Amino acid sequence: MQVRAPLLILPLLCSNALAHTFIWGVFVNGIDQGLFKGIRTPPYNGGPNAGGYANSPIKDIDSIDLRCNVMGDIQAPDTIKVQPGDNLTFDWHHDYRNDSDDIIAFSHHGPSLIYISPDPPTENSFVKLWHEGLYETLPFPQPGKWSTTADIRANHGKMNVRVPKNLKAGFYLIRAEMIAFHEGEVAYTKNPRRGAQFYPNCVQIEVVGDGTVQLPEGVSFPGAYKYEDPGVVHDIYCSTETKTRTAVCTTTYPIPGPTIWSGAWAETTAVPLSPVTDGTVATPWSTWIQNSVVTSASYSDRKTVTVVGTSRYEAKWSTTYQTPAPATKRW
Ligand SMILES: *[C@@H]1O[C@H](CO)[C@@H](O)[C@H](O)[C@H]1NC(C)=O
Numbered sequence: 001m002q003v004r005a006p007l008l009i010l011p012l013l014c015s016n017a018l019a020h021t022f023i024w025g026v027f028v029n030g031i032d033q034g035l036f037k038g039i040r041t042p043p044y045n046g047g048p049n050a051g052g053y054a055n056s057p058i059k060d061i062d063s064i065d066l067r068c069n070v071m072g073d074i075q076a077p078d079t080i081k082v083q084p085g086d087n088l089t090f091d092w093h094h095d096y097r098n099d100s101d102d103i104i105a106f107s108h109h110g111p112s113l114i115y116i117s118p119d120p121p122t123e124n125s126f127v128k129l130w131h132e133g134l135y136e137t138l139p140f141p142q143p144g145k146w147s148t149t150a151d152i153r154a155n156h157g158k159m160n161v162r163v164p165k166n167l168k169a170g171f172y173l174i175r176a177e178m179i180a181f182h183e184g185e186v187a188y189t190k191n192p193r194r195g196a197q198f199y200p201n202c203v204q205i206e207v208v209g210d211g212t213v214q215l216p217e218g219v220s221f222p223g224a225y226k227y228e229d230p231g232v233v234h235d236i237y238c239s240t241e242t243k244t245r246t247a248v249c250t251t252t253y254p255i256p257g258p259t260i261w262s263g264a265w266a267e268t269t270a271v272p273l274s275p276v277t278d279g280t281v282a283t284p285w286s287t288w289i290q291n292s293v294v295t296s297a298s299y300s301d302r303k304t305v306t307v308v309g310t311s312r313y314e315a316k317w318s319t320t321y322q323t324p325a326p327a328t329k330r331w
């Protein structure tokens with residue numbers, strides 16, 4: 001990677017207003033695997049130029065970033081070993097990994113979805129394991145009970161899924177996602193300042209054991225979602241207000257993507273969780289991306305960032321499974 005000499009010093013803007021959410025840890029049968037272990041964490045600080053091409057959420061659903069978020073092609077150094085039938089709990093957070101964290105802004109109503117694909121994904125390889133959308137309508141002005149806010153946020157970021165029964169051994173990616181509709185009444189392509197916000201995040205797992213079940217054909221990311229889908233452009237206020245705004249007014253919300261695979265568990269049950277084993281605070285991310293330009297920086301404290309160089313970034317998904325490189329700085 002080409003890095004130029006120190007360029008300039010900029011104040012680190014607070015990224016909190018952007019309300020990014022991503023997975024900070026994975027519990028396997030209630031046991032924490034550690035901070036960011038096995039997770040393809042997107043860049044999360046936003047950087048001094050936090051506007052424009054955001055690190056997350058993804059709003060362009062035709063972008064490769066819809067697959068596993070920005071830099072989702074870059075492997076995490078470790079992979080979480082699981083068996084068919086194991087209960088996984090994804091621990092979504094925003095600023096820090098504890099119960100004071102707000103997870104996702106209270107206004108970010110929307111569905112949550114979980115897919116699985118062999119690693120690396122191929123054409124139509126993502127299979128849906130679980131989803132939850134608007135699960136209770138309430139009279140206006142209440143927004144109704146949505147998965148992201150009334151379930152995941154209310155439960156301190158905990159999202160549960162069970163490894164499919166008898167699933168064949170191998171390397172898989174689990175793509176977990178939250179979608180926020182506070183600006184989702186218009187397609188991003190029609191108004192780039194608005195549009196639904198997609199928060200996908202991928203977790204690397206290795207399924208062990210002597211399972212025999214292969215995943216069926218699924219969908220591709222990008223590809224699975226279209227701007228014409230009623231679950232991709234949806235007016236959450238309209239749906240409770242019965243007043244026509246930009247989108248069709250409806251009190252039901254059709255979750256986007258395919259139906260849930262019949263091989264997935266019908267119920268996902270929360271299991272008791274161990275305390276977290278690592279830290280609860282993330283190191284400030286030292287890169288950010290805007291229009292495929294990666295800016296690398298160093299932090300002298302949590303307030304000052306020194307830009308040390310820039311490089312180009314383009315997602316490069318391998319077509320064959322690659323053993324992750326040991327932990328190093330990613331940039
Ligand atoms: C996963 O959770 C289900 C439901 O609580 C439980 O019956 C099952 O034993 C759990 N699996 C493991 C491997 O702990």
Ligand SMILES: *[C@@H]1O[C@H](CO)[C@@H](O)[C@H](O)[C@H]1NC(C)=O
Pocket residue numbers: 096097098099100101280281
């Ligand atoms: C969570 O972590 C933050 C940041 O370190 C801290 O301010 C807060 O008090 C912590 N909350 C709990 C419940 O531990």
